[in-house]
Amino acid sequence: MGSSDVVIRRATPLDHDTLASLIAAAYATLDDERYDREALVAAMPLMSRPNPLLLACGTYFVAELDGEPAACGGWTREEPGTGKVKEGVAHIRHFAADPRFARRGAASALLRHCLSQAHAAQIERMMSQSTLPAEPFYAFAGFRRLKIVEAKMGEGVVLPVVLMERAIP
Ligand SMILES: CC(C)(COP(=O)(O)OP(=O)(O)OC[C@H]1O[C@@H](n2cnc3c(N)ncnc32)[C@H](O)[C@@H]1OP(=O)(O)O)[C@@H](O)C(=O)NCCC(=O)NCCS
Secondary structure (H helix, E strand, C coil): CCHHHCEEEECCHHHHHHHHHHHHHHHHHHCCCCCCHHHHHHHHHHHCCCCHHHHCCCCEEEEEECCEEEEEEEEECECCCCCCECCCEEEEEEEEECHHHCCCCHHHHHHHHHHHHHHHCCCCEEEEEECCCCHHHHHHCCCEEEEEEEEECCCCCEEEEEEEEEECC
16 A cells, blocks of 8 residues: 555544554564663653644644554654744654554655645755654655754653654755
8 A cells, every 4th residue: 555545634622532542552563672661661651642732733744554543753943842942953753653554655654744844934954853663754754964963852752763853855
């Protein structure tokens, strides 16, 4: 099945419960030997729940396959964690794919949608803080690794993530 079968719609706060299940299932797959297990378990409650600000921001989306939510994700001008805004730069936010729909192109269709929207909004550079296992997903979409950074995931919890970027021509 190709990504042309993916239907993309804007998320709203009413999607909270549906996306809570989807994101929790997606992030449960992050069990990766490169992560410190204790830190991953501690980060999970914050990392694996929908962000109400993103659900209401207008640039967070749901990708549906076979009429069901298969993936979610979006972009904002604010930098994750700091809220800082830099002219011409945007950030990919909280991408997740339901494992039942993994590798069917839902998340990459969503990512292309975000890049095209950001382009229309005069964004020239898209950044992403990728989980370690998701790096090939972003690389597939043309992002390149800048460096590993420590992302704060609640009080006293940090996880390594890959800071990535791509130009939006
Ligand atoms: C990363 C994630 C969103 C990808 O969702 P998806 O819908 O399965 O991705 P797609 O089907 O669009 O993948 C497109 C391409 O990206 C690459 N890719 C995606 N997942 C990959 C993986 N686990 N390993 C290697 N390459 C991968 C492949 O090139 C793939 O194309 P292919 O299937 O034809 O080989 C999903 O795996 C996920 O939710 N992971 C857990 C949460 C997470 O880490 N989110 C990212 C936050 S920064």
